[in-house]
Amino acid sequence: xxxxxxxxxxxxxxxxxxxxxxxxxxxxxxxxxxxxxxxxxxxxxxxxxxxxxxxxxxxxxxxxxxxxxxxxxxxxxxxxxxxxxxxxxxxxxxxxxxxxxxxxxxxxxxxxxxx
Amino acid sequence: xxxxxxxxxxxxxxxxxxxxxxxxxxxxxxxxxxxxxxxxxxxxxxxxxxxxxxxxxxxxxxxxxxxxxxxxxxxxxxxxxxxxxxxxxxxxxxxxxxxxxxxxxxxxxxxxxxx
Numbered sequence: 001x002x003x004x005x006x007x008x009x010x011x012x013x014x015x016x017x018x019x020x021x022x023x024x025x026x027x028x029x030x031x032x033x034x035x036x037x038x039x040x041x042x043x044x045x046x047x048x049x050x051x052x053x054x055x056x057x058x059x060x061x062x063x064x065x066x067x068x069x070x071x072x073x074x075x076x077x078x079x080x081x082x083x084x085x086x087x088x089x090x091x092x093x094x095x096x097x098x099x100x101x102x103x104x105x106x107x108x109x110x111x112x113x114x115x
Numbered sequence: 116x117x118x119x120x121x122x123x124x125x126x127x128x129x130x131x132x133x134x135x136x137x138x139x140x141x142x143x144x145x146x147x148x149x150x151x152x153x154x155x156x157x158x159x160x161x162x163x164x165x166x167x168x169x170x171x172x173x174x175x176x177x178x179x180x181x182x183x184x185x186x187x188x189x190x191x192x193x194x195x196x197x198x199x200x201x202x203x204x205x206x207x208x209x210x211x212x213x214x215x216x217x218x219x220x221x222x223x224x225x226x227x228x229x230x
Contacts, residue, residue: 004158007217033216037217040124042220043159055219091158100209100216101147101166 004094005074006107013082014115021077021110025094032075033104035068037089049075050098077082079112116210117142119188121221129229134178134193136224138206141187147209147220148189150180154202162204176200201228 005024013019025032030051035043045059049069060067065083071077079086089111093104117198119143140146147166151159163174173199176199189206203225209219 006158020194035218035220040222042121042222043218045219048217081139086216095216096227098216101164102216103161103164104159104216104218106160108156108158112136 004092004105006090006092006110008110009108010111010113012113012115015083016081019079019082019086019112021079021090021092021112022074023077023092023094023107024074025092026105029094029096029105031039031095031098032069033093033095034075034077035091035093037091037109040087043067043091046077048098055098080115084114087112117146117210117219119206119208121206121224122202122213123223123224124222125227127229128196130198131195134191134196134200134226136191136204136206136226138189138191138221139187140182140189140206140208141207148172148180148182149207149209150178150189150191151205151220152202153205153209153223159205160182162191164230194226196226198228198230201226 032049034046037043047067048056064077064080089109091109093106095102117139120139147163150162152157162174165182173179178193203223206221210217
């Protein structure tokens with residue numbers, strides 16, 4: 001039973017380019033969360049999605065960032081016109097039922113570097 | 116809003132010594148509390164969680180944590196450190212909005228084990 005799969009592991013982009021980060025949740029999980037980890041900081045919640053729905057995007061920057069979780073395929077975190085401040089590790093997590101006391105399963109993350 | 120403070124960004128102990136990682140939280144409602152561990156180049160793994168049952172929670176790898184409401188604390192301990200415990204540890208509280216698990220993380224404590 002594969003865990004949460006994220007790809008790519010490392011992504012290098014130049015300023016102004018687009019970054020697409022992919023996340024396949026654990027089998028049977030329909031709740032996906034994206035977190036961002038800046039250097040020397042803890043993880044910060046970005047967005048919570050269920051299939052075809054954004055449930056809570058209160059942690060997403062207002063511009064350039066978007067997320068989706070289509071009926072088929074992985075969840076995608078998209079960053080348009082990247083800037084150096086977007087350099088961070090982006091983690092995806094999934095859960096079975098989306099309950100407050102439930103364990104989250106995390107992927108290994110995508111390290112985004114913006115040159 | 117809920118918040119988590121981890122006292123000490125770096126903790127160093129000798130192999131075989133007691134491990135104590137401190138975590139204080141603020142929450143206007145009874146919280147769900149978690150400790151996650153992150154090994155280099157990996158995603159977070161759940162060590163243990165408090166969900167309003169027993170105040171002393173036992174987790175994996177010999178770790179445990181005690182929920183103290185009067186002190187708003189959830190410190191993580193292990194009686195005898197092992198070299199394999201070297202990692203970054205994150206305390207987190209669940210905001211639990213609409214039943215969804217949206218974690219607020221502390222900034223992390225990097226644990227180093229000296230031989």
